[in-house]
Amino acid sequence: MEFLNSIFVAPFIDMGAAPDFLLQVIWEGFVSGVLYALIALGFVLIYKASGVFNFAQGIMVVFSALALVSIHKAGAPAWLAVILTLAIMALLAVAIERVVLRKLVNQHDAILLMATIGLTLVIKGVGEIVFGGEPQSMITEELGIPTGSTDWEVFDGIVIFQHIDIAAAAIALIMVAGLGVFFSVTRIGRALRAVADDHQAALSVGISLNQIWAIVWFASGVVALVTGIMWGARSDVSFALEIIALKALAVLILGGFTSIPGAIVGGLIVGIGEKMFEVYWGPLFGGGVEAWFAYVLALIFLLFRPQGLFGERIIERV
């Protein structure tokens, strides 16, 4: 009885007793959710266009952020560093398309996944040799990202909003809107959607698959850079981020592999859910539940709605 009480009643009483704290928890969860959503967005872009489940997205985030910081450290001004990093990501995209994807066309999903795991190792090794393994701090001020915080007095308490978190949310919003416009209006965007729908039909109307793949990998490289900047600004840029990026896989299960809104909503659900679970239910289990909450949520979701919240119903029945 006491146990049931501590699961089903006590946490809600806690929430009601300190609404300002609840708001703060939700906000924290929201912000990390935005970052999960950004990583998941990079996955979705590539999965839609090429059917490749890009395991390397997490390491691309770390790699681009480290490249940015290192180029800046080498003496380039911030704007030039951003441009150079984008150039590196573009080169990487072309190289991946040439060396890996083109050779593995029409292979089984799992083979492609394993190829991207190999890619992860390569990028990680190169990154550690070139940029060093130590955590670096992000060049937040040079990039013009606001720091500091605003207090909001509510419910006889205060909720603290870090400006950088607000900026992260705003940038994520702008980027999703931008991608939406890009997909629906531009010529390349429409070609991307055509490829996502049907490779052969797209080929038959003269769309170059190889070109589209390079573009889409570059696009997710851009998403990776933005994610890396935002994440790096909240904590340091280090290779540990790669493990956190795996949570985006759980986000994808929730949102569906092919849906951009799904990636966002899934990211927010995971972010807010795991923070609230950690704060209100975590002590029951001895804490640290953040590490697996996302995956177990995804596992439960898989049993009932395998295509995710917004995904296309392409799941193969077994």
Add this chain to the structure above:
Amino acid sequence: MFYREAGQFKTSYSADQALLPIKQDRIGLALILITAFVFIPLFGGNFFLGTIMIPFLVFSLSAVGLNILTGFAGQLSLGTGAFMGVGAYGCYKLTTLFPDVNIIILIFASGFFSAAIGVLFGLPSLRIKGLYLAITTLAAQFFLEWCFNRVGWLYNYNDSGAIEVPTRLLFGMAVTGPEALPAVRYLVILTIVAIMTLIAANVLRGRVGRSWMMIRDMDIAAELMGIRPMFAKLSAFAFSSYYCGVAGALMIFCWLGSAEVEVFDINRSFLILFMVIIGGMGSLSGCFMGAAFIQILPIVIRWVPSALGLDVLAATVEHISSIVIGCLIIFFLIVEPHGLARLWQIGKEKLRNWPYPYAN
């Protein structure tokens, strides 16, 4: 010329169904086993046994486990490390609960825990497959890792949170714990690995193993031919996790001596997946080749620069070997998806016709 089956007539059904029908294969395997059982413990130093051969055998066994699931039954798993951990912690708990029982029995018994956990996390495979399944095994990985960290009962509530292996005897000699000699531990592991590989080879060519391969190749067709997908998949999960669990128990008890949770983290799972990919999916001998390859690669990379007179940091060696392994994985997936085992097969074919390249 040397490797020909010409003149080897099979005169009985049992000869026809032998595991190694060709005489040269039998001789080759016998030579390998004699080397492994006699010459390596006699002439290999403690360092060679302890840091190369023992890890190699442990990883080979877990690669066999993963290969059964991924290579033969076609279910991608990213949770191998956690399943090894279940075996290790299970064995540890068994030694504290039953201190008088022989350690070998406990090691084999601990595999049943990981088999049960494997079946539990394999249940989603009845509804989903491919990438989705990979993510459920990822859930297993992180959830179990958390359990090893937080559930005090598993490590007997000691302060460090790590498990320490007690000393246990076999035929009057210490096989586990700090006093155990590397040669003894090596022989114990080698015997277990050899027996379990033999069992795996026979299971895989038997009815159960063939049903796994049918599920892998085309599940709907397999179902139409009377294979029960539920039984086939769950038995693959149980069997594979059993192997991983025993490998994990051996890893702690006969190799490391004590363990923290980090030993069983996701990187371990990936490492074993790499062994399977490079060695060859769907091949038992490939597991050993892959494990040997990944085990030896860092040593070679460390040796090459020092032979050339260059000074390279240990961290750099690690990064270079990670790059090389990554490149090789991509290379093998593109050029030879069946890995080193297939290359060995091709080599044998060449040897068969040698010195006439176009014979047959």
